[in-house]
Amino acid sequence: MKKLLSFIWNWIVPIALGVVAYLAITTFWVNIVTINGDSMDPNLLDQQKVFVQKTENLKRGDVVVFDARKEDPRIQSGNKDYVKRVIAVAGDTVSYKDGTLYVNNKKVNQSFISSDEQTTGTASSFGSSWDLKSLSSTGLWKQNDRNSTVVPKDSYFVLGDHRSVSNDSRYFGFVSKKHVIGKVHVPFWYSTTVKNNIAKEEQHFFA
Known part of the structure; x- marks a missing residue:
């Protein structure tokens, strides 16, 4: 009996506590995700x-993971989660003109991406000027998001950092808060530049 109790205490209890701790962490706090694709390159x-x-x-500037199966009607087979950057939150307007991105008519500080991605990458097939109204009228967006002029309640407008290849809100519309899995944090061994670009503080979001 003594050996059995010792075995339970020394082996079973630590293993059980480890399993409980792992489930608690992954369920309520943090998980590990593998990036799939180049839409956030080079960060x-x-x-x-x-x-x-x-x-x-x-907040604006946060990089998030969300369930793309519930947001992108043209999601590629095998894909599940998208990683993008929050550009605008509920109540915001978004517009782009001649290489400059605006939120609520304020110029966005886009130092986290290259000048090419700020200009031709952001314009993409939508031209040198666009806003939520013009994007949502293309017929690409989800039906409920069409003909919008502001980001709706409990929703986000997201863009990839590598905008010339990114499939983001320009193409499918807003991301619902309930489909967001969480906010991205990079490991400590990543470069200072990447850590600063990913942990973009909202007070530095506008130019």
């Missing part, structure tokens, strides 16, 4: 691993 690269914190307090 996040294909097959890199990042931490994703479950939070409801998202």
